């Protein structure tokens with residue numbers, strides 16, 4: 337198939353960027369979106385032009401490194417990550433806009449690559465359990481009700497890709513933070529640090545300059561891990577109760 | 585006070601303040617509607633209600649101050665949140681797109697601002713009575729029997745299609761604002777995971793619809809000549 341691409345090109349964070357036009361020719365339908373970009377890049381290299389920089393790593397939908405806002409939607413028209421998006425989702429001759437994740441807290445590095453370390457810093461602020469774990473415990477030594485285990489598992493599916501913030505009209509990271517807080521907060525091992533965790537993660541989230549959720553629910557629509565927006569409700573409730581306890 | 589400050593200082597805390605003050609304002613909107621509907625009981629009913637309110641100056645002022653405080657908090661917290669949201673995405677998408685955001689959500693700022701300007705006009709109009717020279721007692725050259733002749737004042741006010749039109753538009757937008765607001769508050773209070781969340785949402789939508797119908801009924805009845 338042949339495609340008309342409009343790709344954001346920008347040399348560095350400081351320089352001006354612009355949408356550049358490229359023709360992608362003879363792209364197999366079974367190519368992934370990133371493989372399509374690889375083909376375009378090979379073409380550019382053979383012509384002696386600078387290839388398009390974009391983020392990727394596992395290419396199997398589990399690492400959260402790939403990004404891209406495709407035709408206005410982070411991770412494009414798929415239920416999964418950009419690396420798991422196949423060209424058969426597009427029509428021959430279609431125009432495709434490819435832009436970086438546009439979030440102030442994710443500074444652009446080059447072209448389509450952005451720096452998502454802000455998420456790592458939020459995670460480092462409290463997204464962990466610091467109890468000494470020792471050797472692996474017996475399977476049923478710590479009992480977890482099934483509903484809680486399911487809830488934690490559902491939230492733990494977050495791969496930290498940042499699409500939620502990229503899709504949010506307010507560039508809010510609350511789906512990501514909600515997922516982390518819900519994941520650990522639903523398990524017995526996460527209880528001792530539950531209040532401290534949510535306070536620290538939200539403080540870091542605010543310091544990074546993310547926006548605030550106003551329930552557009554765009555995050556939930558684009559999340560490749562299908563994190564439900566109820567984790568934001570959980571985040572709001574946990575945060576308020578921790579803040580009240582902390583202040584009084 | 586300390587608690588208020590620590591809530592004010594954080595993003596989620598501010599959302600709580602918006603939700604709580606919004607809830608207080610919703611209470612006022614509902615109470616005010618019950619009072620207004622006394623119009624359908626005729627002049628004696630609504631005028632007696634006005635007199636009753638003014639006979640109880642102290643509690644009235646407590647309520648007023650509460651409403652003003654909630655209003656100021658609601659608007660101030662929202663403005664700071666919106667400014668943060670704007671600066672959180674310094675560079676917009678060339679091609680932006682929404683997947684599932686509702687219209688009531690996307691128009692919150694517009695509906696809120698229209699309601700805000702309406703409240704200003706509404707106060708000047710019926711509370712301070714500065715916009716219409718007819719809203720004075722007969723002895724002072726107006727058309728009201730007594731200063732508590734609310735019935736006639738409302739009648740005169742809503743006979744103007746322009747006033748009624750703006751009123752209808754504003755209560756319509758208020759209802760849209762409430763239907764998003766109530767469901768947002770469910771999320772802010774973290775009730776989302778509860779089974780009752782859906783029911784609260786539906787009740788919220790019904791309530792905002794009922795509020796629209798209730799408020800809209802008065803100017804409509806005046807314009808159609810049912811109230812005279």
Ligand code: SF4
Nearest residue numbers: 494495497498500559
């Ligand atoms: S919540 Fe979903 S969209 Fe957001 S970072 Fe996690 S996986 Fe990505």
Ligand code: FES
Nearest residue numbers: 393395400402419
């Ligand atoms: S490259 Fe790892 S999830 Fe897409």
